[in-house]
Amino acid sequence: MTDIAILGDETTPLLEFRNVEKRFGGSIVAVKDLNLKIGRGDFVAIMGPSGCGKTTTLRMLAGLEEPTSGTLLYNGLPVNDLPAWKRQMPLVWQSYALFPFMSVLDNVAFGMRSRKMPKAERNKRAQAWLDRLGIGEMAARSPSTLSGGQAQRVALARALVLEPEVLLLDEPLSALDAHMVVRMQSELAELQRSLGITFIYVTHNQSEAFAMANRVVIMNEGELQQVGHPMDVYRAPRTRFVAEFVGANNIVDGEIVKVGEAAYVVDTPIGKLTSSNPSGLEAQTGQRVHLVVSADMVHVGADHSDESANLIDARLVGESFVGNVVTLVFETNGNYELKVQLQQRALSDLDLNINDTATLAFGHDDALLIPSS
Amino acid sequence: MGLFLLRSYVVLIFLFIFAPILVSFVFSFSENRFPSLPLTEYSLVWYQRVLDEPAFLDSFKRSLTVAGWTSVLSTCLGFGGAYVDYRYRFLGQKVYVALGIVPPMIPVLILGVAMLIFLSRIGLSGAQHSVVIAHVVLCTPFSMAINRLKLSQMDQNLEAAAWNLGATPWATMRTVILPFCLPAILASFFITAAISLDEFAIAWFVSGLEETLPVRVLNLVARQSSPSVNAIGSFTFTMSLTLIILAQLVLIVSQRRSGRNE
Amino acid sequence: MVVMTFWTVRNFQLAPDFSFSNWVTILSADYVWDAYARSFLGAGLASVLVTLLAFPCAYYLGLKASPRVRLIGACLIMAPFFTSFLVRAYTWRTMLGDQGVINAILGWFGFEPVQMINNLFGSIIGYLTLVMPLVLLLQLFSLSAIDRRLIEAAHNLGCGPYWAILRVVVPAAKTGIILAAAFSFVLAFGDLISPQVLGGSNPPTLSILIVDQVRGGLQWPRAAVIAVVMVLTLITVVTAAMVMTYGGNRRQSIRGKS
Numbered sequence: 001m002t003d004i005a006i007l008g009d010e011t012t013p014l015l016e017f018r019n020v021e022k023r024f025g026g027s028i029v030a031v032k033d034l035n036l037k038i039g040r041g042d043f044v045a046i047m048g049p050s051g052c053g054k055t056t057t058l059r060m061l062a063g064l065e066e067p068t069s070g071t072l073l074y075n076g077l078p079v080n081d082l083p084a085w086k087r088q089m090p091l092v093w094q095s096y097a098l099f100p101f102m103s104v105l106d107n108v109a110f111g112m113r114s115r116k117m118p119k120a121e122r123n124k125r126a127q128a129w130l131d132r133l134g135i136g137e138m139a140a141r142s143p144s145t146l147s148g149g150q151a152q153r154v155a156l157a158r159a160l161v162l163e164p165e166v167l168l169l170d171e172p173l174s175a176l177d178a179h180m181v182v183r184m185q186s187e188l189a190e191l192q193r194s195l196g197i198t199f200i201y202v203t204h205n206q207s208e209a210f211a212m213a214n215r216v217v218i219m220n221e222g223e224l225q226q227v228g229h230p231m232d233v234y235r236a237p238r239t240r241f242v243a244e245f246v247g248a249n250n251i252v253d254g255e256i257v258k259v260g261e262a263a264y265v266v267d268t269p270i271g272k273l274t275s276s277n278p279s280g281l282e283a284q285t286g287q288r289v290h291l292v293v294s295a296d297m298v299h300v301g302a303d304h305s306d307e308s309a310n311l312i313d314a315r316l317v318g319e320s321f322v323g324n325v326v327t328l329v330f331e332t333n334g335n336y337e338l339k340v341q342l343q344q345r346a347l348s349d350l351d352l353n354i355n356d357t358a359t360l361a362f363g364h365d366d367a368l369l370i371p372s373s
Numbered sequence: 374m375g376l377f378l379l380r381s382y383v384v385l386i387f388l389f390i391f392a393p394i395l396v397s398f399v400f401s402f403s404e405n406r407f408p409s410l411p412l413t414e415y416s417l418v419w420y421q422r423v424l425d426e427p428a429f430l431d432s433f434k435r436s437l438t439v440a441g442w443t444s445v446l447s448t449c450l451g452f453g454g455a456y457v458d459y460r461y462r463f464l465g466q467k468v469y470v471a472l473g474i475v476p477p478m479i480p481v482l483i484l485g486v487a488m489l490i491f492l493s494r495i496g497l498s499g500a501q502h503s504v505v506i507a508h509v510v511l512c513t514p515f516s517m518a519i520n521r522l523k524l525s526q527m528d529q530n531l532e533a534a535a536w537n538l539g540a541t542p543w544a545t546m547r548t549v550i551l552p553f554c555l556p557a558i559l560a561s562f563f564i565t566a567a568i569s570l571d572e573f574a575i576a577w578f579v580s581g582l583e584e585t586l587p588v589r590v591l592n593l594v595a596r597q598s599s600p601s602v603n604a605i606g607s608f609t610f611t612m613s614l615t616l617i618i619l620a621q622l623v624l625i626v627s628q629r630r631s632g633r634n635e
Numbered sequence: 636m637v638v639m640t641f642w643t644v645r646n647f648q649l650a651p652d653f654s655f656s657n658w659v660t661i662l663s664a665d666y667v668w669d670a671y672a673r674s675f676l677g678a679g680l681a682s683v684l685v686t687l688l689a690f691p692c693a694y695y696l697g698l699k700a701s702p703r704v705r706l707i708g709a710c711l712i713m714a715p716f717f718t719s720f721l722v723r724a725y726t727w728r729t730m731l732g733d734q735g736v737i738n739a740i741l742g743w744f745g746f747e748p749v750q751m752i753n754n755l756f757g758s759i760i761g762y763l764t765l766v767m768p769l770v771l772l773l774q775l776f777s778l779s780a781i782d783r784r785l786i787e788a789a790h791n792l793g794c795g796p797y798w799a800i801l802r803v804v805v806p807a808a809k810t811g812i813i814l815a816a817a818f819s820f821v822l823a824f825g826d827l828i829s830p831q832v833l834g835g836s837n838p839p840t841l842s843i844l845i846v847d848q849v850r851g852g853l854q855w856p857r858a859a860v861i862a863v864v865m866v867l868t869l870i871t872v873v874t875a876a877m878v879m880t881y882g883g884n885r886r887q888s889i890r891g892k893s
Binding site for chain 1: 785795799
């Protein structure tokens with residue numbers, strides 16, 4: 001993707017990557033030709049599987065890695081050569097990286113020490129932030145005596161006490177228990193709203209990103225895949241990778257055989273399917289495409305002969321439960337697997353057993369076309 | 374720029390460390406009694422001198438004998454001591470471990486005096502075996518540390534698994550633990566040999582008239598300036614290095630073999 | 636382990652009449668106290684010097700160099716352990732002597748020969764030669780064990796490279812650095828070769844006194860008294876070092892629990 005994705009609405013973006021590339025050891029490409037603008041006050045989540053370049057991107061922002069080529073701009077000024085200690089972009093580390101030989105208070109006051117603030121003042125500010133995050137009584141402790149959630153807050157306080165314009169977070173919740181994660185998510189989102197500063201949050205976990213961010217950036221193998229509002233990315237993936245990454249999507253490969261007024265007919269291994277949702281694709285007859293249908297948009301047992309629906313007969317081969325959401329796996333006559341997600345209550349109404357055959361239906365506008373990769 | 378200065382500094386420190394070793398090596402081939410720059414005549418005269426003097430050869434042979442016995446005994450003791458610490462939980466274990474690290478902390482000179490007094494009290498002083506005893510005391514803690522380190526890398530359940538499969542404790546020791554620790558045992562063997570070969574203070578006190586090689590060298594240096602020292606030094610360095618490289622080779626070969634088995 | 640048992644006993648058992656005369660003789664002799672001060676200062680100076688001199692080198696190898704260079708460096712540092720220290724000290728003597736290589740080079744540039752052996756300088760060179768590899772190795776271990784992210788975190792919080800060394804690297808490697816310094820003190824304090832071969836043995840250090848007592852006068856009990864004094868000194872120094880390393884941490888964690 002080479003088009004410049006614009007986030008935020010100011011004329012000069014807070015941060016901008018211009019054709020940034022990062023190679024390690026000459027041959028390993030961590031980040032490929034990245035163009036990205038980040039606006040003020042955004043909560044940006046950079047997502048992707050491990051090794052996709054998201055952490056490298058964050059480290060380049062912090063000045064801990066230098067771009068191999070391209071320009072990194074901060075408030076419109078190139079900062080490639082600005083060393084990490086002059087960037088004022090504090091980072092909350094995955095491992096917290098608290099200094100084990102200092103008390104919690106000294107950890108939080110560390111950044112102000114480098115700014116030559118008097119001791120009394122910096123201790124006061126540090127204590128104030130510890131209080132604000134509800135761990136004021138931990139100030140004198142050694143970091144090794146803290147629980148994961150407490151250490152997380154200390155790391156946050158240490159960064160936020162510097163009153164930065166941008167806060168960088170590198171998978172900060174990955175080491176916490178499930179219930180702590182949910183709590184910290186809402187706290188972080190709340191904090192970002194009340195401070196009004198930019199959060200740049202790296203994660204491999206899409207539920208974390210979708211819960212907090214108002215902009216998501218999806219990367220794979222060093223390449224930017226898609227940028228946008230979480231719901232837009234979820235509902236309208238632009239590449240096959242994003243479709244697979246963001247949700248339980250059925251992806252069928254095919255070839256466009258007919259371009260109609262508002263609909264396209266795609267020849268696929270499971271029959272001719274109609275889509276009225278090309279999502280910006282300039283589709284032409286003969287073009288190879290992926291047809292994407294979200295699993296929760298497929299209906300089971302529909303006997304309606306609706307004009308605007310695709311109908312497929314398939315046999316139920318498996319089911320799995322997560323909470324009260326059921327994922328059913330169907331097999332079509334072409335040995336193609338289709339996933340259907342529905343509420344558990346809806347399943348019991350269906351009275352469907354393994355090896356039963358049913359008709360699956362999905363609307364023409366729920367069938368999304370994306371270019372074949 | 375800063376990094377360049379730092380690199381140069383590192384080179385300087387390494388020069389300081391290696392200057393005496395390299396210079397000694399070079400001087401051992403110089404014919405002059407007081408070598409100075411530039412070196413003019415090269416010869417093996419000092420090596421010849423060393424080989425011609427029976428006292429050197431005797432002390433060398435004695436050193437080898439002492440080193441051989443020391444390495445075998447202290448490796449056995451060290452492995453046993455480490456295994457006891459690994460296998461059993463007992464009262465005073467911390468004291469036991471602390472005692473194990475005390476001898477290397479005490480200057481060898483004082484250890485020498487202590488050994489001399491102790492051995493003479495029990496009537497064992499002044500002979501070759503007393504040097505061996507003293508060196509074993511010095512070397513055992515090193516051997517124990519090496520073996521303990523290796524044992525702590527062993528899966529705690531390995532031994533229990535062997536028993537569970539019907540191996541007697543002795544068979545387990547022979548077929549499971551000893552093979553696992555073999556690299557450590559060999560390393561300990563060579564390192565204790567190297568320590569013993571180089572150690573003179575204890576040997577000097579304890580040995581009486583039967584000098585080991587380092588003692589012989591000390592006496593030589595104390596009396597006069599003699600480039601024979603360079604020849605001996607280069608020779609023993611080469612030998613120690615050979616021992617260490619042998620140990621490394623054994624380690625590598627054993628790793629290869631275990632790698633193949635996996 | 637057996638060794639411990641005859642530390643304390645031997646003085647008294649060797650002289651069956653159980654007298655303190657050895658203690659009195661030794662402890663009242665001025666020359667012994669002079670030697671004590673000389674040994675202590677020499678060893679102290681050596682351990683401070685070696686700590687300062689080795690640190691930049693260990694810092695480079697442990698944190699700046701590539702893993703390959705670090706490995707090669709560590710192997711090279713270990714090489715001196717397999718050479719005779721005696722021979723190395725002797726070589727320094729030939730190099731630093733009045734007709735030695737160093738003075739020869741100085742001579743080319745028109746300098747007068749500088750006396751570099753048979754004085755404190757010589758002894759210190761000897762001590763440094765003795766302890767440098769060990770201190771380098773211990774410092775290297777503790778520096779390369781530092782979590783790099785801590786240093787990056789310091790940079791990220793606005794701390795430049797030099798302050799980061801002082802505020803993060805040194806505190807994080809404190810245990811190793813102090814341990815290495817304590818070890819070097821122990822080694823230098825008990826070393827016989829440096830003062831003998833390079834320091835000129837006169838005025839003597841405690842280690843030389845011990846040798847004189849035993850070899851010269853066969854005064855084992857008196858040598859033992861000196862040895863006991865030395866061991867007590869070393870125990871004090873090592874304990875002080877331990878308190879310096881672990882005491883601070885313990886205080887912090889106790890404070891935290893209260």
